[in-house]
Amino acid sequence: MNEQERKDYIKKDSITMKNKDYYLGLNYPIVIEKSQEEDAPLFTASIKELPGLIVYSNSLKDIYSELEAAKEDWIDANLEWGRPINEPHANS
DSSP, rough: OHHHHHHSSSSTTTTEEHHHHHHHHOOOOEEEEEEETTHHHHHEEEETTTTOOOOESOOOHHHHHHHHHHHHHHHHHHTTTTOOOOOOOOOO
């Protein structure tokens, strides 16, 4: 997929996909869970509207930046593959 195709709207299965900046600007709810792994806590963060996007960290402070980086990569990949990207639900 070339750069022009990424910038333009893409029709796929009657779903209009927008560009990366559009999706990065949306306010997706984040789900964070804490578990205990041996002597340290383990945090898991995910965004339910973006299937498969899950990050792990031993630091609650770091989990947000790691999730944002992973979200950007996830959006890039799905746009490149022409897959539809869910927007946040109004009631999330």
